[in-house]
Amino acid sequence: MNNAPETATTNAQDNRYERGLAVLRQVAGTDRPAVLESLADIAPDLARYTVEFGYGDIYSRPGLTLRQRQLANVAALAAIGNAAPQLRFHLAGALNVGCTRREIVETLIHVCVYAGFPAALNGLTAAREVFEAHPAAAEATPDEVSAPAPAETTAERYRRGLAALTEIDGHAGEQVIASLRDIAPDLGRYVLEFAFGDVYSRTGLDLKTRELATVALCTALGTAAPQLAVHIHALLNVGGTEEEVVETITQMVGYAGFPAALNGITVARAVFAERAAAERAAADSAA
Incomplete structure (x- = not known):
């Protein structure tokens, strides 16, 4: 059986995930974003959707x-x-x-x-x-502080x-x-x-x-x-x-x-x- 289409789909999903994870790490400022661990025991698929869709599709x-x-x-x-x-x-x-x-x-x-x-x-x-x-x-730097308005x-x-x-x-x-x-x-x-x-x-x-x-x-x-x-x-x-x-x-x-x-x-x-x-x-x- 030819499983090329399935492999192509898997690769595309992997690319979305990796692309999204890279952006999420940049936003989160860490290699281990808390959202992944916080959902691992209850809704790991939601964590994956967050990475693939939220960051791999939208943010990218x-x-x-x-x-x-x-x-x-x-x-x-x-x-x-x-x-x-x-x-x-x-x-x-x-x-x-x-x-x-x-x-x-x-x-x-x-x-x-x-x-x-x-x-x-x-x-x-x-x-x-x-x-x-x-x-x-x-x-704050000095120019970031607003002076009181007259x-x-x-x-x-x-x-x-x-x-x-x-x-x-x-x-x-x-x-x-x-x-x-x-x-x-x-x-x-x-x-x-x-x-x-x-x-x-x-x-x-x-x-x-x-x-x-x-x-x-x-x-x-x-x-x-x-x-x-x-x-x-x-x-x-x-x-x-x-x-x-x-x-x-x-x-x-x-x-x-x-x-x-x-x-x-x-x-x-x-x-x-x-x-x-x-x-x-x-x-x-x-x-």
């Missing part, structure tokens, strides 16, 4: 760096708020692949806009534990927020603010003053990384399709690519499940089509 894809993937995971896991052990693992993983403590803290502060202060505070508590366990990696007027925060909203979200963001004028104008003002004037305007993360994190967490939350559409537009507006959008959403399969990722891709498809139609219209008008 081109399109995002390991640093981007780790910050996306930190944002998503902090936002969904029900996976503290995994959040701690990926906080440490972020340090292991070269993210700074400042980038991690800024990502967790950013989460408060979309998942609330409790999610951000719990994420920062987990980060404190991880930093204490990794003192060398977590040590006293500002509300008008100054509003103007800075409006400028940031225009740069990041463009027309989509302006529509969100306009939609609140007849029912909750103060909420629209808070979006500008706090979300964009205070949080988005902070240093420590560039706008593209903030939008990658926002796309990841809005996908993982699964309850924010309109906001996900706005921030897919925003990611593209600040230099992201369609490939990076798709990769960020695909990454969420492992952390929020296939339904969340599939719904996210549906939103992305609509955004891409809308932007393509706008580009065609602009080209036709120019011609």
